[in-house]
Amino acid sequence: MSDIKGKILYEWLGEGCIKNLQFSDPSQLTGDPYDIAIIGAGVVGSALAYKLSQYSLRILLVDEKFDVGEGTSKGSSAIIHTGFDAAVGTLESRLVTSASLMWHELSEKLKVPFQQCGAVLVAVDDEQYNQLDKIYQKSLDNGVEDVKLLTKNEVKELVPDVSPNVRGGMSIPRESIIDAFSISIAFSEIALTNGVDILLGSRVAAVTESGNSVKHLKMASGKEIPAKIVVNVAGLGSSKIAETYGGEHFDLNPRRGQFIIFDEASRSIVNKILLPIPTAQTKGVLVIPTISGNLLAGPTAEDFELGDKSATATTIDGLELMLKGASKLFPSLTGEPRIGSFAGVRCACKQGTYQIRYNDGLPGILTVSGIRSTGVTSCPALAEYLIEGLKKECGVSLKPDPQAVDSRPESSLPGWWKHPYEKNGAVKARPDYGQIICNCENISHGEIIDALDSPLKPFTLDAIKRRTWTQTGRCQGFDCTMKIAELISEHCGIPLDKITKNGPGSEIVSR
Amino acid sequence: MNSEHKFNVAIIGAGPAGIGVALGLTKRGIKSVVLIERNDDIGGVPSIYKKKKSGIPTFINWIRGRVIFGEDYAGWLHQKLSKTDVRIWRASKVLRIDPERKSITLVNSEKGPLDITANAVVLACGAREKSPVEFGWLSGARSGRIFFSKNLLELIDQHDILPLKKPVVIGSDLNAYAIAAKLKQSGAEKVAIIDNRQRPKSPLFSRLYFRLWKSKPKFHAHVESVTFKGNGAPSAVVLDNGTSIPCDGIVLSGDLIPNSELALLARLKMDIPSRKPMVNSNFQLSEPAIFAAGNILGGFHGAEWCYFNGLKVAKKVAEYVKNG
Known part of the structure; x- marks a missing residue:
């Protein structure tokens, strides 16, 4: 992925964030309203960004966490269900069943172990x-x-x-x-490559409308980002946001x-x-x-x-x-x-699974919620279903982008799946592939550097964990946590005492 | 196979036990010994206890009859080793052992993955601290600032960073009291120690020793369950009796778990859940060419015990390789 067209920014002005990725002013993103803003970068939001990035549209993907897929999406059984036991005839059952047939080929494209x-x-x-x-x-x-x-x-x-x-x-x-961790990461990386802007660590407090039907994401920090269409797939955060634009009430x-x-x-x-x-x-x-x-x-x-x-x-x-x-x-x-x-x-x-509401509260707003535990499986089919709906219900025009890619490069396959040092000559070319940092999963220095250099430029301990599988083995980080903190500090220019587990407030050093 | 990759004895782990085995073998005239260490330097656990002005010496060295810094202990071992012709491979991670072929697969930055063979293999891989689930009585939020005492030492001694001012230490062994003293000495305001035992596991004399360094942590006995509270970082731990202890971080310092994964993955006989490899009186595992020495045998032992145990195991290994 040499040519990345989108921007990745983090709304965090502290020392714990990489300097040139800090989001301090909306002008860093855009002057004109986005065609579509997606709130929530879990499996569903990132799958939607990936599918929409195949078209000529200006898209923003925003999430309050400091990595993608850090809400409901991160803690699942990581099963791709066939939907054999779903309630017959429901939208959930239809989407799960059709998505289960997609994953074989899709996982190859995404370079997600399956x-x-x-x-x-x-x-x-x-x-x-x-x-x-x-x-x-x-x-x-x-x-x-x-x-x-x-x-x-x-x-x-x-x-x-x-x-x-x-x-x-x-x-x-x-x-x-x-590998459920990799799903949101892979979708987001490809979306970013195709020009989707990604803003992390930024909580949407409200969505409002101004004249000429432009919506505004009002961030908790007070910043505002305009967009023509807003998709609210904020998982457990979605009902609170829906209240601000007068969406139909639902209980989560x-x-x-x-x-x-x-x-x-x-x-x-x-x-x-x-x-x-x-x-x-x-x-x-x-x-x-x-x-x-x-x-x-x-x-x-x-x-x-x-x-x-x-x-x-x-x-x-x-x-x-x-x-x-x-x-x-x-x-x-x-x-x-x-x-x-x-x-x-x-x-x-409470109102049922797969709540999908077009022009909810305001024209041009789509609310999606109640995906409960089936989003990991259904997300590619659900994203396609939502895009059809956006076209029909909200008049989104879909012109394929001839330059868009739909897969990640081979090198994106996580190291724990195919250890780089096992490839002939790999250690000779990159000696740090032979320098093991995580002793339980045998993850090398080189794999951690690759993760730090990956498109979303992750810099928290948890984000590195989900990409490399370090800190997840039988010692649960006894051996590698500090070495990884040191590596992040060195590579990203963040002081060691400001390294966090998952964002501000989780610094390894208390104030 | 290249003769350069054939050894008489391969020792995995260059802490006090592994070095003890290497020295013992040299003393008995055994040649062609390789000592494989995954870290950049040898010395094992003692080497992370740095000699510092504000530090507390915690390593007993009976040979010289005093308590010294871990770093000094490691240096003493290192010096003894440097007078031998034992080969030392640093920053080399053993991926697996094959007991039948008596081969070891390892990886390092110079050689990439590589197979070596040896007539005998000694596992001197040491031990690690229990993770929360291994304690069995800890639950709650998985927030930041939950440290193993080793991670904490790395921050304090190598980076001069004191991560916690009001820590709660889980576990009450010698190591727990040592880390409590270390934290106090480095500027922590208040330290609490919690265990599910009635009395601290650490013997009285060592607790008194740490009092000399003005460390007198409050001990909470007989705690049956602990819940961690807090979001980004711990703000309190709540005991089963309802007591809430405010804190800014947690240190796990429980019993040690042997680093016996190589034996486990090679399907050698193990005791689960203690993860101790099963050994006979000659320190041999269920495969006679594989030996174990030091803290991998289980229990909590200081550096000197491990060193002497290494010497003892060396005697058995020497007999084994001499008799072919």
């Missing part, structure tokens, strides 16, 4: 066993036709250490796993999902996603291989009030519950070494 590992639905008692036929029929109704009912012995063959209580199951061969709440992460050594015991059969009481706990070679058990489903900061915290009880639930499917998991835990929040909406 693996079709398949899933097995496991019934461990009579009540669950009796439901299998119904679930099988539902899969067919959802257009997922390659599912297969399994006998007890067939399940055991696919999953040798499965619970001895297994009664039967169903295989869903196209359920896949993906974070629904927490806690996960346990198991050591890489445990990955050899399960290589398929194990799904429980939902009962009247609970949806159950999944066992999920991750693309980076770990195992997950989770998630919980706990509702919080909007704005409750504890929604992303883990709890001892929650993790115990996950371990207990997962061991119902796979008992030997209890003895496996655990290395970490995390909690993600789904964007739950």
